Amino acid sequence: MSVLVYTENWDGVFKKLSFELVSYATKVAEMIGTSVTAVSIGDVADDELNRLGTFGALKVIKVEGNTNLDNQVYTSILAEVAKAEDAKVVVISHNNTGKAIAPRLSVKLNAAVGAGLIKLPVSTNPFTVSKKVFSGKAKANVVLKTDVKILTLSQNSFEVIEKGGAATIETFAADVSDAKTVVKDVQKQTGKILLNDAEMVVSGGRGLKSADNWGVIEDLAEVLGAGTACSRPVSDEGWRPHEEHTGQTGKIIAPNLYIAAGISGAIQHMAGISSSKCIVAINNDADAPVFESSDYGIVGDAMKVLPALAEAIKEAKNK
Amino acid sequence: MKIVVCLGNVPDTTTKVKFSDGAAFDKTGVQWIINPWDELALTRAMELKEDAGNLVSSVSVVTVGGKDVEPTMRKALAIGADDAMRVDAEATDAYAVAAQLAEAIKDKGFDIILSGIESSDYNGSMVGGMLAEMLDIPSVSAVSGLNLSGSDVDITRDIDGGKEQVSVSTPFVAIVQKGIAKEARIAAMRGIMMARKKPLAVVPAAEVESLTEFVEFELPAPKPPCKMVDADNVAELVDLLQNEAKVL
Numbered sequence: 001m002s003v004l005v006y007t008e009n010w011d012g013v014f015k016k017l018s019f020e021l022v023s024y025a026t027k028v029a030e031m032i033g034t035s036v037t038a039v040s041i042g043d044v045a046d047d048e049l050n051r052l053g054t055f056g057a058l059k060v061i062k063v064e065g066n067t068n069l070d071n072q073v074y075t076s077i078l079a080e081v082a083k084a085e086d087a088k089v090v091v092i093s094h095n096n097t098g099k100a101i102a103p104r105l106s107v108k109l110n111a112a113v114g115a116g117l118i119k120l121p122v123s124t125n126p127f128t129v130s131k132k133v134f135s136g137k138a139k140a141n142v143v144l145k146t147d148v149k150i151l152t153l154s155q156n157s158f159e160v161i162e163k164g165g166a167a168t169i170e171t172f173a174a175d176v177s178d179a180k181t182v183v184k185d186v187q188k189q190t191g192k193i194l195l196n197d198a199e200m201v202v203s204g205g206r207g208l209k210s211a212d213n214w215g216v217i218e219d220l221a222e223v224l225g226a227g228t229a230c231s232r233p234v235s236d237e238g239w240r241p242h243e244e245h246t247g248q249t250g251k252i253i254a255p256n257l258y259i260a261a262g263i264s265g266a267i268q269h270m271a272g273i274s275s276s277k278c279i280v281a282i283n284n285d286a287d288a289p290v291f292e293s294s295d296y297g298i299v300g301d302a303m304k305v306l307p308a309l310a311e312a313i314k315e316a317k318n319k
Numbered sequence: 320m321k322i323v324v325c326l327g328n329v330p331d332t333t334t335k336v337k338f339s340d341g342a343a344f345d346k347t348g349v350q351w352i353i354n355p356w357d358e359l360a361l362t363r364a365m366e367l368k369e370d371a372g373n374l375v376s377s378v379s380v381v382t383v384g385g386k387d388v389e390p391t392m393r394k395a396l397a398i399g400a401d402d403a404m405r406v407d408a409e410a411t412d413a414y415a416v417a418a419q420l421a422e423a424i425k426d427k428g429f430d431i432i433l434s435g436i437e438s439s440d441y442n443g444s445m446v447g448g449m450l451a452e453m454l455d456i457p458s459v460s461a462v463s464g465l466n467l468s469g470s471d472v473d474i475t476r477d478i479d480g481g482k483e484q485v486s487v488s489t490p491f492v493a494i495v496q497k498g499i500a501k502e503a504r505i506a507a508m509r510g511i512m513m514a515r516k517k518p519l520a521v522v523p524a525a526e527v528e529s530l531t532e533f534v535e536f537e538l539p540a541p542k543p544p545c546k547m548v549d550a551d552n553v554a555e556l557v558d559l560l561q562n563e564a565k566v567l
């Protein structure tokens with residue numbers, strides 16, 4: 001018996017997301033009285049794989065040789081490993097890759113999925129998970145009725161816990177040659193903090209009036225080491241790339257700090273960011289609905305408040 | 320080429336969510352709409368069909384649900400779908416929905432199956448991938464672009480940290496998100512008139528199982544009021560973020 005966790009790597013390197021998953025899997029394993037096996041697909045050096053042990057994985061299974069995501073190939077590999085390890089629970093990220101693999105694996109293993117979780121299971125008998133529904137407007141308890149369960153974990157919703165253990169590494173030979181999805185070209189976003197990874201985010205809405213005014217957002221983001229985001233009309237207008245749009249139809253993120261400037265706070269926007277630990281709103285209209293769902297607010301002109309805030313943060317940091 | 324769009328029927332996104340006895344979603348007074356991503360998928364399917372070079376012969380829609388989903392399906396016909404199929408079954412969970420869809424579409428010769436990345440009510444992101452696995456065909460997820468040239472399919476998908484251009488052979492499931500179409504189409508008067516005469520077939524439910532059960536719903540605790548800081552005193556905000564919220 002085991003809890004299996006799929007740890008995604010980026011060009012051979014793990015990110016915080018991978019450690020969140022292992023930490024989460026370790027807690028779930030404690031709840032059901034078993035240990036954690038991590039799976040890694042692609043070429044990752046053993047030194048890097050060893051890091052997974054620090055977060056609680058006892059065993060790491062590496063499947064080498066394949067880098068392009070083909071949903072069917074990945075699913076077959078995970079299903080084989082899950083069977084070999086007698087996995088009772090499989091933990092996967094609720095990111096693009098996870099959403100591609102988890103549903104297929106569910107069918108292959110006849111395993112119920114608890115999708116987009118933000119915390120540990122509520123109980124293990126019956127196996128019940130809590131998930132957000134109606135785009136964050138409510139929560140539901142869902143019973144997973146099958147013997148094997150798949151849990152997909154939302155990014156940034158579980159604390160990384162270092163335990164300091166070590167893992168044994170095993171190689172698993174799988175046939176990865178039969179990919180049906182052919183990757184013809186890759187465009188990687190470089191040099192920028194990826195929105196999903198960002199612990200702090202500075203976001204701008206239509207209240208900033210034009211693409212030329214984005215300097216105030218970028219300057220504050222730079223001072224904070226934050227990512228940048230925007231509301232949907234902003235990306236529809238082409239002021240910012242669509243990868244930056246947060247909300248119900250855009251990215252759903254949960255940073256520690258989300259600063260919303262010139263954003264009215266429409267329900268569809270808040271649906272993407274309401275899990276942020278702290279929300280700050282800057283708006284020149286004291287009645288803007290965004291203040292109802294924020295922790296801190298400033299009524300004022302974003303073009304003035306944002307630079308002042310950047311200055312004040314610089315000052316505080318130098319103290 | 321034949322395209323089918325899996326169409327979810329969801330409460331309008333501004334709906335105030337209520338539950339009866341904390342155990343079931345209260346449907347009174349709720350406005351129902353086509354799930355936003357499915358509406359974008361349908362829009363893209365129509366664009367592909369209108370470009371004659373693409374050789375798309377038909378665009379169908381399919382929904383799993385009771386008779387009450389039919390108005391939403393008529394909207395899809397008014398936007399331009401050629402025909403609709405309703406699988407007469409309660410949508411109990413993602414697995415059951417996917418299994419019903421698989422039964423309903425498996426022998427109909429569809430080349431491209433479109434589903435949305437998430438339904439805006441239960442937020443699972445599961446049906447499209449499950450359906451592909453049940454049909455044993457490829458799936459491409461997080462699709463933000465889909466182009467055809469003859470029988471070649473050119474897909475843009477989002478990966479964490481970038482984009483990829485991929486190709487795949489038909490039949491396949493594309494699980495689509497924002498970007499697939501610029502803006503969802505709305506039905507014109509002529510479309511609404513024509514929709515009344517278009518076929519909406521009702522197919523009986525297959526014997527399928529659900530793997531999950533929603534047992535309880537809960538509304539979030541109301542948020543404490545927002546603390547306001549004077550625009551001339553941003554240093555105070557920095558102090559609060561450092562010492563009270565502890566996020567800086």
Ligand SMILES: Cc1cc2nc3c(=O)[nH]c(=O)nc-3n(C[C@H](O)[C@H](O)[C@H](O)COP(=O)(O)OP(=O)(O)OC[C@H]3O[C@@H](n4cnc5c(N)ncnc54)[C@H](O)[C@@H]3O)c2cc1C
Pocket residue numbers: 204205206207208230231232233234245246247248249250261262263264265266267268269272282283284285288300301302303332355
């Ligand atoms: C099905 C559906 C899905 C949607 N999905 C999304 C989504 O995912 N994400 C999303 O963002 N939206 C989404 N929307 C759109 C959403 O309803 C709102 O229209 C949108 O979020 C508004 O964007 P905004 O706040 O930037 O602009 P506005 O609503 O125009 O607000 C601009 C704000 O800026 C303030 N302002 C003006 N000047 C200044 C200044 N100088 N300084 C400070 N403040 C200023 C104004 O007081 C105002 O509050 C969706 C809508 C629908 C119907």
Ligand SMILES: Nc1ncnc2c1ncn2[C@@H]1O[C@H](COP(=O)(O)O)[C@@H](O)[C@H]1O
Pocket residue numbers: 324325326327328354356357381382383384410413416420433434435436437438439441442443444445446447
């Ligand atoms: N009842 C349904 N009938 C048809 N398609 C559905 C239904 N429910 C969900 N879907 C499709 O599955 C996608 C993802 O839904 P979900 O897995 O519930 O988040 C939606 O965007 C639809 O394309």
